[in-house]
Amino acid sequence: xxxxxxxxxxxxxxxxxxxxxxxxxxxxxxxxxxxxxxxxxxxxxxxxxxxxxxxxxxxxxxxxxxxxxxxxxxxxxxxxxxxxxxxxxxxxxxxxxxxxxxxxxxxxxxxxxxxxxxxxxxxxxxxxxxxxxxxxxxxxxxxxxxxxxxxxxxxxxxxxxxxxxxxxxxxxxxxxxxxxxxxxxxxxxxxxxxxxxxxxxxxxxxxxxxxxxxxxxxxxxxxxxxxxxxxxx
Numbered sequence: 204x205x206x207x208x209x210x211x212x213x214x215x216x217x218x219x220x221x222x223x224x225x226x227x228x229x230x231x232x233x234x235x236x237x238x239x240x241x242x243x244x245x246x247x248x249x250x251x252x253x254x255x256x257x258x259x260x261x262x263x264x265x266x267x268x269x270x271x272x273x274x275x276x277x278x279x280x281x282x283x284x285x286x287x288x289x290x291x292x293x294x295x296x297x298x299x300x301x302x303x304x305x306x307x308x309x310x311x312x313x314x315x316x317x318x319x320x321x322x323x324x325x326x327x328x329x330x331x332x333x334x335x336x337x338x339x340x341x342x343x344x345x346x347x348x349x350x351x352x353x354x355x356x357x358x359x360x361x362x363x364x365x366x367x368x369x370x371x372x373x374x375x376x377x378x379x380x381x382x383x384x385x386x387x388x389x390x391x392x393x394x395x396x397x398x399x400x401x402x403x404x405x406x407x408x409x410x411x412x413x414x415x416x417x418x419x420x421x422x423x424x425x426x427x428x429x430x431x432x433x434x435x436x
Contacts, residue, residue: 204280204418205273207306212262213292213299220262223428224387225296226253230272233286239279248356250276252420252431254319262298271319273431275360275418280307312414315403315435321381321396322422323429324348333395337380345397346370352423353416360415367409376401385427396422396429 230253231243242249251274262268274280287293287305294300324334324345334345350371358365378398385392407413420430 204275204277205271205308205310206280206283207304207308208270208272208287209267209303209305210270210293210300211267211303212264213301214262214264216262216298218256218259218261220298221256221295223383223385226256226270227427229293229295230283233283237282237286239282248359248419249426250274250356250360250419251279252320252425253428254431255428267303268300271431273418273420275415310417310434312407312410312417313434313436314405314407315401316399316417316432317401317435318378318397318399318421319431319433320429321383321394321398322349323394323396323424324352324422335380335395336377336397349421353412353421356419357412357415360419365412367412371404372402373405374401374403375399383429394424394429401435402432 230251234240234242251272253273254269254271256268256270258266258268260266272280272283284305284307287302290302292299292301325348326332326334326339326344334348336342336345353371354366357363376399378400380395380397383394383396385394404413417432417434419425421432422430424430
């Protein structure tokens with residue numbers, strides 16, 4: 204399930220004045236005084252992700268911006284909508300935004316996906332080292348880690364011990380590797396991720412699993428806005 208938020212900036216500011224931690228903080232602020240009040244501090248997977256703000260351009264008073272939040276938790280999405288329902292405006296960092304529309308929608312599952320935000324995987328989590336296709340050229344590692352991470356989230360969410368043979372996708376079309384600068388508490392972090400033009404599963408036998416990853420996101424750091432995917436076609 205997904206939530207799209209449409210808003211108009213109440214003044215001009217640069218696009219990079221709002222980053223992933225800013226958006227994440229805004230989402231958590233909507234959960235105050237709800238059943239999810241302590242969600243930020245809870246351990247384990249958070250089971251949500253979000254898009255970049257689009258269109259990608261500086262914030263101007265005459266341009267509508269959009270943000271999509273996605274999660275397999277229908278209650279989570281409905282609660283966010285309820286929190287926004289009576290708001291006329293909100294803040295992303297120091298930038299005030301005038302709320303235009305909030306709408307829930309459910310994209311139809313299809314066999315082809317495209318990344319909306321970069322897929323992030325750890326090569327060595329203890330050293331905070333991210334997988335880089337440029338540095339390792341080891342696609343098999345990417346395949347194995349991507350599937351393993353998706354299965355761990357799926358099994359934890361549904362309390363299962365599910366597994367399947369083969370790759371998570373049958374066809375991959377690489378777009379590019381990116382390094383995303385994320386600022387938190389005046390410290391800058393660099394996160395490596397990959398973007399894909401096509402992630403395709405020929406025979407989608409378990410639609411429940413693929414619906415889950417479409418809602419939850421692929422790879423690490425989903426709740427920081429990484430690994431969000433959209434259907435194609």
